[in-house]
Amino acid sequence: MRDGSNWDVIIIGGGPAGFFAAIRCAELNPKLSVLILEKASQTLGKVLISGGGRCNVTHACFDAAQLVNFYPRGGNELRGAFARFQPADTVKWFEERGVKLKAEADNRMFPVTDSSETIAGCLREAAKNTGVRVLTGANVLGVEKNSQGRFNLKVGNESRDLHLQTKKLLIATGGGAKSREIIKSLGHSIVEPAPSLFTFNVKDKRIDGLAGVAVDDVTLKMDALAQRGAMLITHWGLSGPVVLRLSAWGARALFEKNYRATLRVNWLGDSSIEKTLEVLTRNKEWKENARKKVAINPAFSQIPLRLWKQLTDFAGDKNWADLSKADLRKLAEELSAGEFAIQGKGQFKDEFVTCGGVNLREVDFKTMQSRTIENLFFAGEVLDIDGITGGFNFQSAWTTGWLAGSAMAR
Numbered sequence: 001m002r003d004g005s006n007w008d009v010i011i012i013g014g015g016p017a018g019f020f021a022a023i024r025c026a027e028l029n030p031k032l033s034v035l036i037l038e039k040a041s042q043t044l045g046k047v048l049i050s051g052g053g054r055c056n057v058t059h060a061c062f063d064a065a066q067l068v069n070f071y072p073r074g075g076n077e078l079r080g081a082f083a084r085f086q087p088a089d090t091v092k093w094f095e096e097r098g099v100k101l102k103a104e105a106d107n108r109m110f111p112v113t114d115s116s117e118t119i120a121g122c123l124r125e126a127a128k129n130t131g132v133r134v135l136t137g138a139n140v141l142g143v144e145k146n147s148q149g150r151f152n153l154k155v156g157n158e159s160r161d162l163h164l165q166t167k168k169l170l171i172a173t174g175g176g177a178k179s180r181e182i183i184k185s186l187g188h189s190i191v192e193p194a195p196s197l198f199t200f201n202v203k204d205k206r207i208d209g210l211a212g213v214a215v216d217d218v219t220l221k222m223d224a225l226a227q228r229g230a231m232l233i234t235h236w237g238l239s240g241p242v243v244l245r246l247s248a249w250g251a252r253a254l255f256e257k258n259y260r261a262t263l264r265v266n267w268l269g270d271s272s273i274e275k276t277l278e279v280l281t282r283n284k285e286w287k288e289n290a291r292k293k294v295a296i297n298p299a300f301s302q303i304p305l306r307l308w309k310q311l312t313d314f315a316g317d318k319n320w321a322d323l324s325k326a327d328l329r330k331l332a333e334e335l336s337a338g339e340f341a342i343q344g345k346g347q348f349k350d351e352f353v354t355c356g357g358v359n360l361r362e363v364d365f366k367t368m369q370s371r372t373i374e375n376l377f378f379a380g381e382v383l384d385i386d387g388i389t390g391g392f393n394f395q396s397a398w399t400t401g402w403l404a405g406s407a408m409a410r
């Protein structure tokens, strides 16, 4: 690369958002010179390790209004964006370039090859075919806008510094700290990062020794937040889809509370304390039950026996007939609103996501252009957008990249 060279479009970040934007821009306007700068030795690093090496490309949810519900942050802003480019378009985009996607039972979509190499290969090929230049090992160290309205970039490349100029600049750098500094130096504000999608550390004798026990339909509440779904007890506490979803929605609040909070668990899905009490009272009054031990005769089949035993531990050796009214209420409260203390966060192994990033109020979601700096664009995880697990994070990278690419081509 020649020092001092001039470009029409430079994209900082060779991830999915950067590639999508570059390809879209170059396809719409082949006359433009488009360059991707990637600091790592290879592009698309996260795509390659994503989805356990299979790359969960998107989610088979084809209604923009429903899709936004999977984004704890950014849902509102993405609504219009998804009206223009949504999962059905992603499926079509890859199919047009020879990559077929399939949906699994839970609606996550993967390439039929089950290999993330297929996705990375397709993006690299499409970039090459459209004349996009890619420079790896190119670490952007600083950006300034000059008096002619162009951007000057200082790039650390191998052992030398390169100075490049561009008319339009897209920042698609994911969650890195250095790029946040660059963005702030340009005058944008950043919502400070915090982890999203994690498990809860809970040490409590009611779940002690139960690692591996799963309950299919649990409702979790934490302050005003609620999520319902399957939960798994682990060696450290609680995990499973419902926990991950709650962690994503509560990411900012939990971060601010240093991951200490009270979690209310309804082991019976949506059964209220009063409804549960009614069932328990009937159970006690049922003659055949009277002489049976509470601990080994669960009133609800959806609660695994080992868990039931520990939840009813306070009843000791009692038979159903021996439970007092107060015992029954206590048990109903335990089953429908048991309180557990969250004492920290664990890591979710498949997908590590952070919330935080460029303040969404400062970006026009029709074009992904900065509202304050002309010809500066943002796409992907660098924005304060994050989805829950299931292909939603890549989808927001495809959508925002596509929109930015479309606008930069004009």
Ligand SMILES: Cc1cc2nc3c(=O)[nH]c(=O)nc-3n(C[C@H](O)[C@H](O)[C@H](O)COP(=O)(O)OP(=O)(O)OC[C@H]3O[C@@H](n4cnc5c(N)ncnc54)[C@H](O)[C@@H]3O)c2cc1C
Binding pocket: 012, 013, 014, 015, 016, 017, 018, 037, 038, 039, 040, 043, 044, 045, 046, 047, 049, 050, 051, 052, 055, 056, 057, 058, 138, 139, 140, 141, 172, 173, 174, 175, 176, 178, 179, 349, 350, 351, 352, 353, 379, 380, 381, 382, 390, 391, 392, 393, 394, 395, 397
């Ligand atoms: C282990 C793992 C598994 C995941 N699995 C999935 C999944 O299956 N489905 C899903 O939807 N999401 C998944 N995610 C989340 C998903 O990978 C991200 O949301 C997505 O990669 C964001 O894309 P991006 O292009 O915005 O950023 P990134 O993919 O982070 O790309 C940004 C690029 O910019 C480069 N860069 C940063 N700063 C500079 C600089 N100063 N100069 C030059 N280059 C720079 C980085 O090296 C990087 O290559 C997973 C994440 C992880 C960590």
